[in-house]
């Protein structure tokens with residue numbers, strides 16, 4: 406419970422839905438707006454998982 410209060414709000418990490426890697430970065434799409442790219446498996450897409458830190 407108290408640990409929850411220590412966490413800064415909005416801290417999240419992106420998780421690749423394909424391989425589960427945390428090495429996911431923003432990737433600029435053309436018309437689709439923002440997408441994400443996984444550096445581990447080269448997945449690119451708008452769908453990624455998010456985990457609270």
Ligand SMILES: [Zn+2]
Nearest residue numbers: 421424443446
């Ligand atoms: Zn991946």
